[in-house]
Amino acid sequence: MVDQQLVTKGTTGKLRRPKLTPVSQVACTKCGLSRLCLPATMDSPQLKTFEKIVHKTRPLQNGDHLFRVADDFTDIYAVRSGCFKTYVVDAAGREQVLGFHLAGELLGLDAIYQSVHVSNATALGTSSVCKLQYDEVTTLSQQMPELQNHMFHLLSRRISDLSAAAADHTADERMAAFLLSLASRFKARGYSSKEFNLAMSRSDIANYLRLATETVSRVLARFQKKGLIKVDRKLVQLLDKDALCKAAGTAAW
Amino acid sequence: MVDQQLVTKGTTGKLRRPKLTPVSQVACTKCGLSRLCLPATMDSPQLKTFEKIVHKTRPLQNGDHLFRVADDFTDIYAVRSGCFKTYVVDAAGREQVLGFHLAGELLGLDAIYQSVHVSNATALGTSSVCKLQYDEVTTLSQQMPELQNHMFHLLSRRISDLSAAAADHTADERMAAFLLSLASRFKARGYSSKEFNLAMSRSDIANYLRLATETVSRVLARFQKKGLIKVDRKLVQLLDKDALCKAAGTAAW
DNA sequence: CGGTATTTTGACTATGATCAATTATAGTGG
DNA sequence: CCACTATAATTGATCATAGTCAAAATACCG
Numbered sequence: 001m002v003d004q005q006l007v008t009k010g011t012t013g014k015l016r017r018p019k020l021t022p023v024s025q026v027a028c029t030k031c032g033l034s035r036l037c038l039p040a041t042m043d044s045p046q047l048k049t050f051e052k053i054v055h056k057t058r059p060l061q062n063g064d065h066l067f068r069v070a071d072d073f074t075d076i077y078a079v080r081s082g083c084f085k086t087y088v089v090d091a092a093g094r095e096q097v098l099g100f101h102l103a104g105e106l107l108g109l110d111a112i113y114q115s116v117h118v119s120n121a122t123a124l125g126t127s128s129v130c131k132l133q134y135d136e137v138t139t140l141s142q143q144m145p146e147l148q149n150h151m152f153h154l155l156s157r158r159i160s161d162l163s164a165a166a167a168d169h170t171a172d173e174r175m176a177a178f179l180l181s182l183a184s185r186f187k188a189r190g191y192s193s194k195e196f197n198l199a200m201s202r203s204d205i206a207n208y209l210r211l212a213t214e215t216v217s218r219v220l221a222r223f224q225k226k227g228l229i230k231v232d233r234k235l236v237q238l239l240d241k242d243a244l245c246k247a248a249g250t251a252a253w
Numbered sequence: 254m255v256d257q258q259l260v261t262k263g264t265t266g267k268l269r270r271p272k273l274t275p276v277s278q279v280a281c282t283k284c285g286l287s288r289l290c291l292p293a294t295m296d297s298p299q300l301k302t303f304e305k306i307v308h309k310t311r312p313l314q315n316g317d318h319l320f321r322v323a324d325d326f327t328d329i330y331a332v333r334s335g336c337f338k339t340y341v342v343d344a345a346g347r348e349q350v351l352g353f354h355l356a357g358e359l360l361g362l363d364a365i366y367q368s369v370h371v372s373n374a375t376a377l378g379t380s381s382v383c384k385l386q387y388d389e390v391t392t393l394s395q396q397m398p399e400l401q402n403h404m405f406h407l408l409s410r411r412i413s414d415l416s417a418a419a420a421d422h423t424a425d426e427r428m429a430a431f432l433l434s435l436a437s438r439f440k441a442r443g444y445s446s447k448e449f450n451l452a453m454s455r456s457d458i459a460n461y462l463r464l465a466t467e468t469v470s471r472v473l474a475r476f477q478k479k480g481l482i483k484v485d486r487k488l489v490q491l492l493d494k495d496a497l498c499k500a501a502g503t504a505a506w
Numbered sequence: 507c508g509g510t511a512t513t514t515t516g517a518c519t520a521t522g523a524t525c526a527a528t529t530a531t532a533g534t535g536g
Numbered sequence: 537c538c539a540c541t542a543t544a545a546t547t548g549a550t551c552a553t554a555g556t557c558a559a560a561a562t563a564c565c566g
Contacts (some may be wrong), residue, residue: 088416091502096420110416112409119416138405143399149391156365157406162415163341163363163372167349168463171522200544210421212523217546233531233545249344360550424554455513470514486513486563 003075007090039090041146050147053136060123068120075131079103083199084120087207097208100124100200102185106154124199169249174209175219176248177228179208183238195237294399303400306389313376319360321373326364328384332356335380336452339372340460350461353377353437353453359407377452422502427462428472429501432482436491448490476500 042050060066066077066084079101086098086107098119101107107129111117137192141148169177187193198205206216223229228244230237238244295303301365312334313319319330319337332354339351339360351372360382364370394401421494422430451458459469476482483490483495491497 037554046276088420090420098416098419109409110413113406113413117263138398138402141401142395145391145395148394148401152391152404152408153366155405156362159408159411159415160363160366160371162412162419163351166351166415166419166463167341168460207421214524214547215522218522221546231308454511466513467515467556468554471554474514 017032025216046116046144046146049144050140053132053140055131055133057129057131059126059128062123062125064124066121066129067111067117071117072132073108073115073117075133076109076132076137077107077121077129078129079105079107080128082123082126084121085124085200085204085208088119095207095235097204100204100208103189105185107160109155110175124204171209171211171215171219172222172247174211175216175223176228176244177215178205178209179236179238180241180244180248182236183241194236196243197234198236236253293495295397299397299399302397303393306385306393306443308384308386310382310384312379312381315376317375317376317380319374319382320364320370322370324370326361326370326385326387328370329362329390330360330374330382330384332358332360332379333383336377337374337380337382338372338377338453338457338461341372348460350457353457353461356442362408363413377457424462424464424468424472425475425500426502427464428469428476429497431458431462432489432491433494433497433501436494446491447494448488450487451489452487 007036022196067073069088081247084101084107086101088096088098090096091245101121107121110119112134134237136148138153141151182196182198186196200208202216203213205211209216211219220229223244224231226243228238228240228247231238320326322341334356337354337360339354341349341351343349354374360374361370363372365387390404391402394404435449435451436446439449453461455469456466459466462469464472473482473484476497477484479496481493481500483492492495
């Protein structure tokens with residue numbers, strides 16, 4: 001694999017990461033929770049109240065678990081930095097990746113109705129979260145319609161996303177849709193939507209997309225040959241988004 | 254893997270074992286809403302208040318649409334009788350069935366965050382629903398913690414179900430799991446869990462399970478030959494649930 | 507009944523999985 | 537800094553599950 005121009009040959013991916021631009025006016029000072037996981041309509045005093053139930057935690061290292069199946073459910077987590085993967089292990093011991101969660105996204109929502117975690121969450125690289133005690137969230141939601149509403153929206157959105165992901169698509173479509181999804185989420189966070197690092201391994205991607213690792217490799221190679229993307233290890237550049245959208249079988253992103 | 258920290262003194266008085274939310278004795282007199290879609294802890298006066306926001310509608314005929322993509326989202330629907338299917342149509346015109354919804358189950362939850370429907374819902378056979386104006390639900394949730402909690406639970410449960418359905422399984426596993434899911438839902442509604450009618454066509458089932466219609470036919474035939482089930486047209490009898498569970502790759506239901 | 511829908515069955519095919527081998531990459535300790 | 541190892545990613549060859557195409561059988565409905 002001959003790659004001529006690497007802006008920086010990566011001992012660390014951090015150096016070359018596109019700069020962050022602040023997204024929201026309001027932000028939780030305590031943990032940097034951006035607008036992405038906060039109600040848009042919160043004013044200052046509300047924010048202050050809200051901050052009281054947000055608890056910082058120390059960062060997790062690659063592979064560390066945030067929670068596991070059957071753990072007591074007491075807290076919701078908001079990703080502060082890094083990336084987490086959630087997964088389950090079925091009766092036959094096969095792992096199934098349920099999702100990847102970037103900064104500003106919530107973890108553990110599937111545990112609410114059973115008061116027990118039904119999935120595992122593990123850090124991909126050094127990552128951190130904010131902790132929100134669930135009963136404090138519900139209590140506060142009683143007083144703050146905006147928060148209640150926001151919770152409904154977040155849950156609804158996850159339902160919608162999962163529905164979309166459940167659809168029947170070819171390997172190429174799924175891969176293209178996956179890359180575009182990452183792009184749009186990075187963009188929403190102020191990062192480049194054309195170039196980003198994959199926090200997860202090929203086999204995690206494969207598992208998430210219900211493909212074999214080899215297929216992921218091949219599809220990426222094929223996309224590259226067709227000029228849709230450029231891949232170098234973890235770094236992905238989207239060269240032709242329109243074509244990618246077409247490959248994904250979706251309207252423009 | 255599975256921790257043994259199951260001995261936890263409760264921080265709250267809540268049940269925390271993996272089981273369904275407790276069911277209530279009460280039922281909405283107005284539309285027959287069963288305990289399945291009502292908060293378990295509602296008492297009589299609360300129920301009366303709740304009933305005020307429940308609106309009966311006239312039954313729909315087979316194929317009638319309850320809502321379509323891009324329709325304004327104003328109401329949540331609770332299935333009163335019959336069965337509904339929700340689906341989307343992708344850019345290429347392919348239909349994707351998202352789910353089947355039996356009495357007591359809610360419809361339209363994926364529309365909350367966009368205030369617009371993102372899926373279509375159509376009746377399978379003559380079916381009816383109750384209508385709940387969404388902003389009345391949220392307003393009432395502010396005053397009734399039980400209702401808010403119930404909404405969170407329902408949304409969380411749907412997330413959990415969708416996650417499970419998204420997993421990568423063989424045709425046999427998916428079919429077995431599908432039959433068992435129906436069985437358990439019928440049982441929860443007081444119907445037989447061993448014998449029931451399929452409200453949906455083979456091709457709807459196939460689409461939902463991401464299989465070809467022909468494959469559904471073949472799998473059902475295979476199951477019958479192996480003595481797991483008996484199928485006659487729409488009527489299904491589960492003859493050997495244990496074997497079905499094994500075929501589904503799940504623990505007993 | 508007669509005509510249309512749906513379902514089933516059979517033959518063949520293709521997409522993506524599996525198996526196997528090779529090449530990169532990241533970590534570790536001398 | 538460089539072997540040395542373990543892990544991850546890629547590439548090739550072959551296989552199998554489920555899809556597609558085609559046709560027959562069965563159910564549905566006026």
